[in-house]
Amino acid sequence: MSTMNMKRILAAGVAAVTMFSLAACGSTAADPNKGHVYFLNSKSEVVDQLQQLAQDYTDQTGVQVDIQTASSGSYEPTLTSELAKSEAPTMFTIAGYDEFAKYQKYLEPLQDTDVYKLLNDEGKTNSHKVGDDAYTLPYAAEWYGIIYNKKIVNEYAKKDYAVIKSDADIKDYDTLKKVVEDMNKHKDDLGIQAAMATPGLDSSPYRFVSHMTRLPLFYEFRDDNTTFTTDLKGTYLKNYKDLFDLEVKNSPTESSMLSSKTYDDITSEFALGDVAFYPNGVWAYTQIKDNNVADEDLGMLPYWMGIDGEDEYGPAGAYDASWAVNKNASDKDKQATLDFIKWMVSSDESKNALSKEMGFSVPFTTFGDDDQPDNPLTKLARSYADEGKKSVTSFPLPSQQWQDDLASALLNYVQGGGQWSDFESAFTNGWKKDWDNNKNVLGMLPESKAFDAQ
Incomplete structure (x- = not known):
């Protein structure tokens, strides 16, 4: 299920994490002079596939790739903790506007990179941006x-x-x-x-x-x-x-x-x-x-x-899962990370792993019709593009509280305890209230751009 649709239940402290050092200890495959990739992954269900890809990349290039995966429900506190360390992640995942706003100060602008230019049009549209700067690389489209x-x-x-x-x-x-x-x-x-x-x-x-x-x-x-x-x-x-x-x-x-x-x-x-x-x-x-x-x-x-x-x-369309690069990493490690991501979306081995094994519909131009998940619903949703139809954009929602208030209003409406106007009020008035609160807490709001310029 799309991560944007599930309420996050965050642990009180940083939960246990699993570390996969994919350039194995004692291995001669990794060359420290070629930079280091440290990926903080939020999807525990694809750890095995990522582990294999990272090991293969190290064997092929000599670049060490480490992957750390947060346990379920603990991704944000784990990310906060890891980013504060001297050996911080060089790449990590961003899901939703709230995470983007919270961690934007750590994000490297990517619009001029080779890998960003490989995104398809909808992928670029759904990258988190401020002004002319694009900070995230959507990697899993859902509909x-x-x-x-x-x-x-x-x-x-x-x-x-x-x-x-x-x-x-x-x-x-x-x-x-x-x-x-x-x-x-x-x-x-x-x-x-x-x-x-x-x-x-x-x-x-x-x-x-x-x-x-x-x-x-x-x-x-x-x-x-x-x-x-x-x-x-x-x-x-x-x-x-x-x-x-x-x-x-x-x-x-x-x-x-x-x-x-x-x-x-x-x-x-x-x-x-x-x-x-x-x-x-x-x-x-x-x-x-x-x-x-x-x-x-x-x-x-x-x-x-x-x-x-x-x-x-x-x-x-929902493009909630994105990769981001840590702007505080060394230039060598940032370049190693961008090269690794480019390999992830370009090599036949990795494309097969992302689409067929992990089940992601990856919004990069390097993925053709044969490089899509074996999910008939995904194929049906994507077929509308062949008819010249765009996906409806899933614009950011202000908060889980806004959604909870709507759910309560809907339930009262169908059970006869409330009026439809209560839902309308929760939708419009609650929207303004929660975005105003976000501005105070997060210090920023989504940019208002011309709809017809998407």
């Missing part, structure tokens, strides 16, 4: 939209009562709404529990407060030709409400019970073939596969809400 079961939808399309002839006819929100409501009306005949998966509002309602909120935000920014403002009008919150209500009214679960369904419960509804539509991201594939939905039966639609111009965009 989210409305996943659907082609087999169920096309079986429905064969019915006399169907409002479409095939799934290819679903090209906008109005058609999607008609299909969802008609499928739900005929759910018994279709052998499904409901048309859409439960819009669960349990302890991790990220699909609604981190993902769906990006759409009204994106299109309001488009209208105002900006990439950031602390003052939102909430222009498209009615469109958000339309899609959310569609999910609530056409799911297997009563609205009063939405907080009782876990992420696993909801994913199972789709994976077992009990529902046809499931708004979520490409990471859901790991739990969908090997159940009742064949890979060839998976489809993905954008998060349509009936907003003018949304047909020009595909699924929303």
Whole structure:
């Protein structure tokens, strides 16, 4: 699951970390005169692959590469501690605007480096910037939209009562709404529990407060030709409400019970073939596969809400995981680090490891169609670019508290204890309040640039 969508639970102190000195002690492969790479990694699930790559790079070049991986939930305190040491990381990961703002003083500008120039256009757009300086290298693109079961939808399309002839006819929100409501009306005949998966509002309602909120935000920014403002009008919150209500009214679960369904419960509804539509991201594939939905039966639609111009965009893109280079490292170590990153995104060995073994869709021009993860949802999301459609940009959100307040307002709304206006207030007023607080705490805000200059 995208890291931007999960609430970080930080340990009170620095948790234990695992150190892999990949130029093994006593090895003659490493040449100290060629510089040193020290990578503080935040993804424990890919340690083995990184260890092999680093050892191979040392064997090939003589450059020592060390990797330290923080234990789960302790990355930020570990990074803070390591950066204060004399032998600090020469590269590390940045996830989200809050980390960028907190550690920006350590970051080397990268816009003039060879490796930055290898980023594709969306990769460059999603690099954290201040003025003309770009400080991060996104390395793992993810997308989210409305996943659907082609087999169920096309079986429905064969019915006399169907409002479409095939799934290819679903090209906008109005058609999607008609299909969802008609499928739900005929759910018994279709052998499904409901048309859409439960819009669960349990302890991790990220699909609604981190993902769906990006759409009204994106299109309001488009209208105002900006990439950031602390003052939102909430222009498209009615469109958000339309899609959310569609999910609530056409799911297997009563609205009063939405907080009782876990992420696993909801994913199972789709994976077992009990529902046809499931708004979520490409990471859901790991739990969908090997159940009742064949890979060839998976489809993905954008998060349509009936907003003018949304047909020009595909699924929303999230580029939360990025590499950064420590500006305080020696020139020799900085160059060694940049060379290592360039090798990571250029060599056949590393490209295969990043995409096929680690499952990353890497936004560099060195990665072709054959250098992508074996994830059909990723392939479907990327296919929109072949039609000339850009991804909806996932602009930064102010805080976890903002998301928590939205989740609370949504739950009160569906359970009858609150009004929709409470959600609108949490969205607009809470946005301003939390960004103002961020400015006081972090000392900076995202830059406001022209939307049409992205």
